[in-house]
Amino acid sequence: xxxxxxxxxxxxxxxxxxxxxxxxxxxxxxxxxxxxxxxxxxxxxxxxxxxxxxxxxxxxxxxxxxxxxxxxxxxxxxxxxxxxxxxxxxxxxxx
Numbered sequence: 001x002x003x004x005x006x007x008x009x010x011x012x013x014x015x016x017x018x019x020x021x022x023x024x025x026x027x028x029x030x031x032x033x034x035x036x037x038x039x040x041x042x043x044x045x046x047x048x049x050x051x052x053x054x055x056x057x058x059x060x061x062x063x064x065x066x067x068x069x070x071x072x073x074x075x076x077x078x079x080x081x082x083x084x085x086x087x088x089x090x091x092x093x094x095x
Contacts, residue, residue, distance in 0.1 A: 001031060002027055002030045002031040002034060003027065004023050004024070004027050006027075006030070007023050007026045007027050007030065008023065010030075011023075011026075072085055
């Protein structure tokens with residue numbers, strides 16, 4: 001059984017700020033989810049092969065082959081910012 005303290009703990013782990021109304025709502029929703037999962041645990045799964053996909057999967061990728069590539073000038077033709085034959089992008093890693 002999930003209680004409000006559990007929801008507060010989970011929210012704290014996820015660094016989420018939630019108000020009292022949401023705590024009540026999430027408590028009910030999480031409790032419903034866990035009750036449903038518990039109900040699923042009652043199913044007889046003996047002989048059922050675990051699977052990640054419900055339909056057969058096959059590799060649809062083509063074989064790697066060496067081929068011609070686009071010329072650098074053409075690749076950079078519409079680049080908003082370029083320098084020395086390379087794309088320039090804003091720095092996103094903080095110091």
